[in-house]
Amino acid sequence: MEAAVVIRALGALAQDHRLAAFRLLVQAGPEGMAAGSVSETLGLPASSMSFHLAQLANAGLITQQRQSRSIIYAADYDAMNGLMAYLTENCCSGAACTTESGCTPPAKTERTAA
Amino acid sequence: MEAAVVIRALGALAQDHRLAAFRLLVQAGPEGMAAGSVSETLGLPASSMSFHLAQLANAGLITQQRQSRSIIYAADYDAMNGLMAYLTENCCSGAACTTESGCTPPAKTERTAA
DNA sequence: TCCACTATTCGAAATATATCGAAATATGGA
């Protein structure tokens, strides 16, 4: 995963409605939710929500897929995990970090390069 | 950890120079680095870097501490881990997510409330 | 084909963020 992608992903999540939408989708699981359901759940006009969902999709954090008249959005867990791995990469330059410093990279810092 | 804090943290990281600075500090370990070293390493004017470091500090991602004439910045690993835990919280609403969907919350999704 | 439904794109205004030089603040030594 490269910096530019990470920046876009973080920027996408750094917004009220988008963070809420993303979490909603994370909680919804692999089945995802229709765009309309998301905007209704979050109480936002459809056009605004569409804008935000597009940003999340563009950042690679969610996937979109048409299903009849609806468009179903779902969280992309790989992207999410890659993002987190990027932040802890080379933590403490390999020095003892699981101990005192509390760095504790979540066990599987290994990441399939984007 | 509450939404507003998370947004500020994500927003703080969602910027070229700040992401670079944060990662530099993550790699520098608990000892941290002086503000001047950071701005020199990243090739940014001191005043610009100061602005960015302030944002990271304000977001709780890094700590600052005066040491004689320098101000030493260091990554706050707890904040970083809390941030990541927030994103995966209630993943898949507790349904089987470590298996097919690839959600795999990093084992310790448990979080000490900020 | 025509209509209702679901969702996105466009446009324009309000708001927020990034940038960096110059001036200001703190620290420590002569």
Added chain:
DNA sequence: TCCATATTTCGATATATTTCGAATAGTGGA
């Protein structure tokens, strides 16, 4: 006290983002 060092705050400008109604574009049934 006076000067050099290390950083931050201020101010002004350029750029980017958020917002939402209205217009536009696909989908499916009668």
